[in-house]
Amino acid sequence: DTAVSQTPKYLVTQMGNDKSIKCEQNLGHDTMYWYKQDSKKFLKIMFSYNNKELIINETVPNRFSPKSPDKAHLNLHINSLELGDSAVYFCASSHTFRDYAYNEQFFGPGTRLTVL
Amino acid sequence: AQKVTQAQTEISVVEKEDVTLDCVYETRDTTYYLFWYKQPPSGELVFLIRRNSFDEQNEISGRYSWNFQKSTSSFNFTITASQVVDSAVYFCALRPFTGGGNKLTFGTGTQLKVEL
Numbered sequence: 001d002t003a004v005s006q007t008p009k010y011l012v013t014q015m016g017n018d019k020s021i022k023c024e025q026n027l028g029h030d031t032m033y034w035y036k037q038d039s040k041k042f043l044k045i046m047f048s049y050n051n052k053e054l055i056i057n058e059t060v061p062n063r064f065s066p067k068s069p070d071k072a073h074l075n076l077h078i079n080s081l082e083l084g085d086s087a088v089y090f091c092a093s094s095h096t097f098r099d100y101a102y103n104e105q106f107f108g109p110g111t112r113l114t115v116l
Numbered sequence: 117a118q119k120v121t122q123a124q125t126e127i128s129v130v131e132k133e134d135v136t137l138d139c140v141y142e143t144r145d146t147t148y149y150l151f152w153y154k155q156p157p158s159g160e161l162v163f164l165i166r167r168n169s170f171d172e173q174n175e176i177s178g179r180y181s182w183n184f185q186k187s188t189s190s191f192n193f194t195i196t197a198s199q200v201v202d203s204a205v206y207f208c209a210l211r212p213f214t215g216g217g218n219k220l221t222f223g224t225g226t227q228l229k230v231e232l
Contacts, residue, residue, distance in 0.1 A: 031218055041155075041205055043222040056219055090161060094218060103211075104151060105220060107161035 003027050004108040006091050012114045013081055021076045021111045023091030031055070031096050032074035033105065034066060037088040049074050050096055081115045088112050118143045120210050122223035129198050129230055137193045137226045139208030145169075147213035150184065150191045151220065156204040164206075167191060169213065198230045 004025045013019055025032065033056075034046040048056035052068045063079045074091060091108040119142040129135045141150065152164040165175065167184050175182045179196045195202055208223040 033218070035220075041225050043161075043207065043220075043225075045219050048218055050218075058219075088159065092161075096218070103149070103218065104163050104166045105218070106163060107153075109160045112159075 004091060004093055004106050006089075006108040006111050008111060009109060010112050010114075012116065014116055015081055015083060017081050018077070018079045019081060019113070020078070021089055021091075021113075023074045023076070023108055025072055025091075025093040025106070025108075027093055027106060029093035029095055029106075030071050031094050032068065032071075033092040033094075034074065034076050035090040035092060035107075037090060037110070039087070043090070047074075047076075078113075081113075083115050086113055086115045118145075118210050118212070118221040120208050120221055120223035122206075122208055122226050124226045125224070126227040126229070129228070131199060131230055131232055132197050133230075134194060134196050135198050135228065135230075137195075137206050137208075137228065139191045139193065139223060141189050141191065141208070141210045143189075143210060143212075145212050149211045149213060151209040151211070152182065152191075152193050153207045153209065153222075154204045155207065155225070161207075164193075195228075198228075200230050200232060203228060203230045 007022045031050045033048045037043045046060045047066045049068045065077045067075045088110045090110045092105040094105040121140045148169045150167045154162045181194045183192045205225045205227050207225045209220045
């Protein structure tokens with residue numbers, strides 16, 4: 001009964017390739033997120049989706065494209081991978097901000113992406 | 117703009133010592149949420165606590181306690197009688213009460229090392 005799951009956990013690839021990371025949550029949340037954690041452990045939001053609608057796009061290069069087929073899934077596709085894309089990518093989910101009583105974000109286990 | 121500062125990059129303590137992790141934040145919002153997350157060596161992000169800006173009551177949960185002081189824009193976290201299992205990176209985060217797409221702004225984290 002994993003709450004927020006991501007696949008794969010590790011991803012090693014060559015520069016220039018295209019790759020995807022999948023995320024699924026079974027918490028019944030309607031908002032999902034992608035965060036990037038760099039080598040210095042700094043966490044920064046990339047995208048936020050509410051009910052499959054893009055809410056936040058935080059100046060991320062357009063090589064990154066999130067796709068939300070339904071409320072329980074938010075996948076991240078990255079085109080033309082660059083060395084600087086190497087990081088840990090976390091998916092998260094929460095209830096919508098209107099439901100303020102239970103709005104903490106729950107994170108997946110992370111995907112460590114290494115671009116060679 | 118929102119900002120979270122965790123001035124302590126790394127703290128080392130001996131088991132059973134008490135330790136306080138500092139968090140100072142900046143926001144123009146009058147209402148907001150504050151959070152603490154733990155990232156153990158295994159890498160996942162674990163939610164610890166959420167605090168609303170209009171509730172300044174301190175909270176204790178077992179060996180953990182949190183001191184929220186709106187007057188000094190601080191939300192400090194104390195671990196009493198630390199244990200080796202407390203070794204982790206701890207993140208403080210800030211979020212608007214409404215709007216902003218539920219965006220969490222994280223501090224840079226404090227690495228806590230608890231030694232025997």
